[in-house]
Amino acid sequence: MAIGSTIHVFTVQLADVDRGVYEDFAIRVARHPSETDAFMVTRLLAYCLEYEEGIEFGGSVSTADEPAVLVRDLTGAVTAWIEVGAPDAARVHAGSKAAGRVAVYTHRDPAKILAAWAGKPIHRADALVLRSFDAGFVDAAAAALERRNELSLSVTEGQLYFELNGTALSSGVHEHRVA
Incomplete structure (x- = not known):
């Protein structure tokens, strides 16, 4: 018998000063049995840091043709392709x-990801943004996970302030460019 996904519920207060996005929302995140807590937290962070109308979780773990997070316009066309973890260059190329x-x-270590992509064709590589967090941040956030979660997330001047179930953390949001 296959093990099903574990559902985590988050009540989110988002204040992204850098982008002018201020929202309160609830979200259910299904953690696939093969997905680590760190991957799920990174997927949740990507969702929050990219939050806009039309955002949704993709089927990245179970569906090869969708990213972890995507944004669709009103016609259903994909306008943003957001990967999580360490996708290979071919997947990023296709998403672009x-x-x-x-x-x-x-x-993961962004230098290793960039090295793996070096010399490989990536459509519009100069527009691609790889974002990472301070060492230990995602693991500390994952340690605070529960099935029902209260999350407050603020971003200002590239600094992320994160409170999950009473555990307060902060990290820089580091941007790395491919080209």
């Missing part, structure tokens, strides 16, 4: 051709 904007959020 499918959407007008591509971002990758990682809980």
Whole structure:
């Protein structure tokens, strides 16, 4: 018998001063059995940091043709392709051709990801943004996870202030460019 996904519920207060996004929302995040807590937290961070109308979780773990997070316009067309973890260059290349904007959020060493992409064709590589967090931040956030979660997330001048179930953390949001 296959093990099903674990559902985590988040009540989110988002204040992204850098982008002018201020929202309160509730979201259910399904953690696939093969997905680590760190990956799920990074996926949640990507969702919050990219939050806009039309955003949704994709089927990245179970569906090869969708990213972890995507944004669709009112016609259903994908406008933003947001990967999580350490996707290979071919996947990022395909995402860049499918959407007008591509971002990758990682809980891994960004230098290793950039090295793996070096010399490989990535459509509009100069527009691709790889974002990472301070060492240990994602793991500390994952340690505070529960099934029902209260999350307050603020971003100002590239600094992330994060409170999950009473655990307060902060991290820089580091941007790395491919080209």
